[in-house]
Structure formats: structure tokens, C-alpha cells
Amino acid sequence: MxxxxxxxxxxxxxxxxxxxxxxxxxxxxxxxxxxxxxxxxxxxxxxxxxxxxxxxxxxxxxxxxxxxxxxxxxxxxxxxxxxxxxxxxxxxxxxxxxxxxxxxxxxxxxxxxxxxxxxxxxxxxxxxxxxxxxxxxxxxxxxxxxxxxxxxxxxxxxxxxxxMSGYYGTRQTIATHSVADLNEMKGVKFRVPSTPLQIEMVKAMGASPTTVAFSEVYTALQQGVCDAMENPLSLIYAAKFQEVAKHVTMTSHIIAPDGxxxxxxxxxxxxxxxxxxxxxxxxxxxxxxxxxxxxxEEAIKEKMESEGVEFHEADTEAFKEACQVVYTKFPEWSEGLYDRAKKALGHE
The missing domain is CATH 3.40.190.170 (Bacterial extracellular solute-binding protein, family 7)
Known part of the structure; x- marks a missing residue:
């Protein structure tokens, strides 16, 4: 186009x-x-x-x-x-x-x-x-x-x-190696968009956030500018990132809404x-x-496996615990925002 x-x-x-x-x-x-x-x-x-x-x-x-x-x-x-x-x-x-x-x-x-x-x-x-x-x-x-x-x-x-009621997908991590354990995240150059929330999330996981535009991620993975990125499987597959990174870790860190x-x-x-x-x-x-x-999502996983992608299950409880610090990083958020969101979801 x-x-x-x-x-x-x-x-x-x-x-x-x-x-x-x-x-x-x-x-x-x-x-x-x-x-x-x-x-x-x-x-x-x-x-x-x-x-x-x-x-x-x-x-x-x-x-x-x-x-x-x-x-x-x-x-x-x-x-x-x-x-x-x-x-x-x-x-x-x-x-x-x-x-x-x-x-x-x-x-x-x-x-x-x-x-x-x-x-x-x-x-x-x-x-x-x-x-x-x-x-x-x-x-x-x-x-x-x-x-x-x-x-x-x-x-x-x-x-x-x-x-913001649409489902964009559950965000997973594709990388040049497994990152199923928080220790494996250390030193990883992790691509993020220019959103402070995702930057802080990646830091909490122990990786090094690297800001790259989505349209440039394929080349960044190919050339080693970044080692990992996260997105729903459908977007990862459509962008053909599985051609340059062969490990998907099911971190399931964000069930993502869009609008x-x-x-x-x-x-x-x-x-x-x-x-x-x-x-x-x-x-x-x-x-x-x-x-x-x-x-x-399930169909995409099967397609990626047929193309040689290895899937790994993350220690999600450890990742979840590590990410709790993210909620303390935004003084611009109104007071009690996280607690009010949980209350609205009945998670009290």
C-alpha cells in the first residue's frame, strides 16, 4: 500500500x-x-x-x-x-x-x-x-x-x-532463547514501545528495556539490537518474528485490551x-x-511449532510477584487506582 x-x-x-x-x-x-x-x-x-x-x-x-x-x-x-x-x-x-x-x-x-x-x-x-x-x-x-x-x-x-473493551490478545514473550525463569531475563535486551508502563514492567522482570518502533522490530531481532519482544501470538506470527527468534515463553503477563x-x-x-x-x-x-x-491463538501456536519454534512455560507466579513493584512507579496515577481497579473486578 x-x-x-x-x-x-x-x-x-x-x-x-x-x-x-x-x-x-x-x-x-x-x-x-x-x-x-x-x-x-x-x-x-x-x-x-x-x-x-x-x-x-x-x-x-x-x-x-x-x-x-x-x-x-x-x-x-x-x-x-x-x-x-x-x-x-x-x-x-x-x-x-x-x-x-x-x-x-x-x-x-x-x-x-x-x-x-x-x-x-x-x-x-x-x-x-x-x-x-x-x-x-x-x-x-x-x-x-x-x-x-x-x-x-x-x-x-x-x-x-x-x-477499551476489545481483546488484543494475551501477551507472550518471543526471544532468541528461553526466558521462562527470572534469572534467564537478566541482561536480556527486551524491546518495548515508548510506554512507561511496559518499560517498568520489563525492568521489574530483570531485563533491559530497549525502545524500538514495531515496524523496526524484525530487523532489531535479526541484528541483535534486541533479544526479545512481547506481543500476542497472532501479532508475533503476522509480523514473522518467528523467522528471527525461535523461542516463545508463555509469560502471559498482560491480558491486553485495546480500543x-x-x-x-x-x-x-x-x-x-x-x-x-x-x-x-x-x-x-x-x-x-x-x-x-x-x-x-491456539491455531497460531500450532503453526509456529510447525515452523520450529519452541514453547516454554514461564514461572508465572514468580513473574507476577516481581511485577507488583510496577504499581508503585507512577506518582501521576490517582490515589488508590490499582485498588479501585481490583475492586471493580471483584478481586478484593
Whole structure:
């Protein structure tokens, strides 16, 4: 797919209301693009939203995003069109999130930790060993706790259409050797994205975090820039990391939620029926992509084994205990955040 230009937007000096219950302020655009789109709605012109994400186009989630776009486009009957751009062709997640926060007509599918600049508290939903099983993702997302986080993020400039209720997969570790024991983690150059939560998690495991963009991980593993990385099996396989690293350790450290995001200003500028369509289809997407990812995980494991990948079971209790320190590393989180998340899940 050819790269398509992203329009540049000038950020104004208007600030979103400052820190409130774990949500930081972000600069926003001057609203000119949103106003222009509102005028287009009144004149009957079609609005185009670019859904730019970093997920490999061959993955089940990427295909489900295409389905989401098709369903929205069909229901909007020519008034709104979503165009999908996979494989980071419009920039990495951080770059796309920044554009969305400035009012660009874009979407992305991201984990809650990536929204750290808009609502730091959201990262708790991506914390290590928080959930007992996949069903708890939806439970937390639509609890009062999850609804509150979604509202605070929307107030800071980014609306999460499905409240982070989608299942991205259970994150495992692929490396050039087994890391089933914490001692085997020592000295490992472990690739992480630029999210403080995952950086602190990898440190807690005893490895050395190395920040590498997802699109560069294959080469980084191949050239020894990093020895390990973590992601759900479906994404590991779609990105072909098993070609350059032959050991998967089932650390199961994060049962990972993700959500579809859009600029709050853009979302509010749409007619109410279009807002409803986006919300309904995003929640529906979260449900069917969860089913598809769950079904895909076992099949992917078998495929990887047939390609010579060795699987190892981690000492998960030891990893879980080691990762408890992560919850003490974020003074920007609101007081009692971890305990409130556990209470919402009934883990008291």
C-alpha cells in the first residue's frame, strides 16, 4: 500500500482543563478542520476519516478493522467514509495519536497505556497480571470505573469509542532463547514501545528495556539490537518474528485490551446518528474481534511449532510477584487506582 500524505495541522494554545483525577492536559487544534467538516455535513458533502494503525495487515485484528470500516461505511450511506491504513504506513502509534489529539480526522486502535498523555490512569487497564481471564476486559471497561476513565480521556481530547473493551490478545514473550525463569531475563535486551508502563514492567522482570518502533522490530531481532519482544501470538506470527527468534515463553503477563479512538472534537462535530453508528459498530467490533483473536491463538501456536519454534512455560507466579513493584512507579496515577481497579473486578 502506498504511503498517503497526512495533512499537517497547527496546534493552538488552547489547553484542555488541567490535571483532574489522573488526566493530564493536552494542546488542541484551533478547530478549523472540525468546523470545516461541520460545514461539509450541512452541505451534504462526505466526511472522510483515516483509520491508521500499526497492526500487520495479515493479522485477524487488521482484517476485523476492515470489517468495522465496511459496516460503518454501509450504514452511513455516503455521508461518512472510513479509509483503513495498516502496517504503520501513516506513522507509528504515537504519531497518529498526536494527530488525533490535535483534531485530525483519523482513528487508531490502541492499548490504554498509549493514552498516557491524555489520561495517565488509563494505563492501569493494561497493567501486568491485572485480569484473571479475558471476560474481565469487558467487565472492567463498562464498569463505573471504566466509564469514568473513558469520560476523562474524552474530556482531555480523545474519545474511546468502545471503552477499551476489545481483546488484543494475551501477551507472550518471543526471544532468541528461553526466558521462562527470572534469572534467564537478566541482561536480556527486551524491546518495548515508548510506554512507561511496559518499560517498568520489563525492568521489574530483570531485563533491559530497549525502545524500538514495531515496524523496526524484525530487523532489531535479526541484528541483535534486541533479544526479545512481547506481543500476542497472532501479532508475533503476522509480523514473522518467528523467522528471527525461535523461542516463545508463555509469560502471559498482560491480558491486553485495546480500543478504537477518535478526536473528541471530531466526534462531537458529527451528526448524532453518525456518532451512534460509530459507537455501536465499535462495541460490536470489540465483541467479534475478541472471539476471532481467542480462536486464532491456539491455531497460531500450532503453526509456529510447525515452523520450529519452541514453547516454554514461564514461572508465572514468580513473574507476577516481581511485577507488583510496577504499581508503585507512577506518582501521576490517582490515589488508590490499582485498588479501585481490583475492586471493580471483584478481586478484593
Amino acid at each position: 502506498k504511503m498517503r500524505k497526512v495533512l499537517a495541522f497547527t496546534a493552538a494554545t488552547v489547553l484542555v482543563a488541567g490535571m483532574m483525577s489522573g488526566c493530564g492536559g493536552q494542546s488542541k487544534n484551533d478547530g478549523s478542520e472540525v468546523k470545516a467538516a461541520g460545514t461539509e455535513q450541512q452541505s451534504g458533502k462526505k466526511i472522510t476519516i483515516k483509520f491508521a494503525h500499526s497492526i500487520p495487515s495479515d493479522s485477524v485484528i487488521s482484517k476485523d478493522i476492515e470489517t468495522f470500516a465496511e459496516k460503518v461505511n454501509e450504514r452511513c450511506d455516503g455521508r461518512l467514509e472510513i479509509q483503513v491504513f495498516a502496517d504503520s504506513v501513516m506513522g507509528d502509534d504515537d504519531a497518529v495519536i498526536e494527530q488525533i489529539g490535535r483534531g485530525s480526522y483519523m482513528m487508531n486502535y490502541v492499548d490504554p497505556a498509549l493514552l498516557k498523555d491524555y489520561c495517565p490512569d488509563y494505563a492501569i487497564m493494561f497493567a501486568p497480571y491485572l485480569y484473571d481471564d479475558v471476560s474481565e476486559i469487558k467487565e472492567l471497561a463498562f464498569s463505573d470505573f471504566g466509564e469514568d476513565l473513558a469520560q476523562k480521556c474524552a474530556d482531555a481530547g480523545i474519545t474511546v469509542l468502545d471503552n 478504537i479512538i477518535i478526536s473528541t472534537d471530531v466526534y462531537k462535530s458529527l451528526d448524532e446518528d453518525l456518532q451512534t453508528i460509530l459507537k455501536e459498530e465499535a462495541v460490536s467490533f470489540a465483541e467479534y474481534t475478541t472471539e476471532h483473536v481467542l480462536a486464532d
